[in-house]
Amino acid sequence: MTAEQTKALLVGVQLPQQHKFDYSMEELANLAAACNIEPVGEVRQKSARLHTSHYIGSGKLQELKTMLEACDHPAVLFNDELSPAQIRNLEAELKCEIIDRTMLILEIFAQRAKTREAQLQVEIARLYYMLPRLVGSRESLGRQGGGSGLRNRGSGETKLELDRRRIEDRIAMLESELEKLVSRRQVLRKQRRKNEVPVVSLVGYTNAGKSSLMNAMLEVYHPDTDKQVFAHNMLFATLETKSRSIELPGNRSFVLTDTVGFVSQLPHHLVKAFRSTLEEVAEADLLLHVVDRSNPDWEVQMEVTRETLRDLGADHVKELIVYNKSDLTDEPYPRLTKNSIYLSAREKRGIDELSAELTKRIFQDFVQCEILVPYDKGQVVSYFNSHADVQATAYEEDGTRLTMSCRIADIDRYRDDIQILEDARPF
Structure with missing residues (x-):
């Protein structure tokens, strides 16, 4: 554990009919790890509803206080988005840093954003999240400068001292700047349409291997290229839409786009801020739905991806399921079924089979x-x-x-x- 790593207790409430609760808590721990936070304990509660004042009931709140004292008062991560009142009440009761799931994801996005467009989108989402939480959230939302945990970390101009008017003015300014970048990308998209170049979009859960698959195709068909994209074994390694032209044998070229990965309970402010980026998905000729077949929860992740695509209005686009990381499973590969292919981007096995299937599907003219x-x-x-x-x-x-x-x-x-x-x- 590094000196900057923060400890935290995880808190979640399982509501009736919430069958994915264990998975969501495990994912919360993974999100915490992605933000350099070490989970040191959990408090879980089954309840018919979330308590409006403190998220959890009084008994569990007392149990949480006892655990905080035993662990030297770490931060507390909550598995849902908390209301402004819940944040205020929990801070007053627990006297520690309160972080909800939305705040955690926003922080990860802020750390990962590299391009100006991604940075604008993340900051807009964070400012929208802050607006209703200006009053009484002194500790958990003040993140300016250095330090550990989420306190005092992140990009500038999001200090709590900004009043509502200044935040709204800044949102307007950032959205105006973002719109100029978006319009530039829309011009490029229209040009591709005019030139009748097919577009294939990589979609899927975060860390499923979308960027690795794009790099594998570039290495196979353009071995001398220097346009590989960043790929790393971590959540949300890609926040920017990257497009690369792929030329298959026979002078058949198409544009392959790599998009931001999905996660369960993706904050609606982020979806709204990244909507312009994700429009690439809705306008694609084909979706390559990349699935980490080695993950024991791959079916849950597929369902989350499809729910997100429905929210984006992209569920009408035809898809080919790519079961990636098959080398880490007992599944035979490379193998093509009716609407899916098993391959390994890391080993570059199955790339030729994938390209042959793409040729059939996107070059029907x-x-x-x-x-x-x-x-x-x-x-x-x-x-x-x-x-x-x-x-x-x-x-x-x-x-x-x-x-x-x-x-x-x-x-x-x-x-x-x-x-x-x-x-x-x-x-």
Whole structure:
């Protein structure tokens, strides 16, 4: 344990019909670890409802006080978002740092944000979270400067001393700056649409291996590239949408986008702030739903991802399930089923099979054909050599014969300049 690491007690309330409670508490511990906080104990309660004043009942509150004294008064992490009144009451009663699940996730995002866009999105989310909590949350929300735990940590301009008007003014200013960055990305997106380049988005739970899969594809198809993305075995390693062009054999290229990972109970302020980034997902031609198949809770994580996609309005986009980290399971791989593929991004096993499946799914507008191009239309031959999969070239009396697969749109574009020798048929 480092000198800066903070100890904390975890507190959660299991409500009726809450079947994933054990998993959510385990995830809370993982979130704490991602924020350099060491869980040293737990208090759990089964209840029909959350207590409006202190989140937990009086008996559990007394048990928590006893544990705090025994552990030298660590911080307390709560498994839900607390109301402003609950934060005030708990601080007054427990005399320690109170951190709720939302505050914890926001802090992790603040630490991970590297680009200006991600930093703006995180700060906007944190300011929205602070607005209703300005009164009486002196200890838990004051995070300016150095120190341990969440107290006095994070990006600037989020001091509690900012009054509501100043916070609202700052939100407006940040949103205006963010809008300029978003509009720039929207222009790029429209350009891709104009050029008819398919877009495939990587989605999935945080730390499922989305960035590792993107890097594996880049290494296989662009071994000399220096455009690999940051990939690390930690929660929320990726907060920025990264797009890379992937060119498969046969001059078939598509754009692969890597997006922020999902987690259960993702704070709505964050979803709202990152909505512009996550729009990439809703507009994709195909989703690669990456699943950490080695995680014992992979089915729960799949369900959380699909719930988040529904919230984003992206549940209509076709998906291919990618069971990653199959090398850490007993599942045979690489293996393709009806709507899923088992592979290992770390070992780069299954990448060719994945690419073949992508070719079938996103290049449905390709046709196989034979054409004859007059010799005075040499630019047409050059175009198809660059943009189509030319399998054979023959030089005949009347022109150049090309046997190839290409986009229907390209055939239509040069229909007046070529002679189609064999009817175009689906590739």
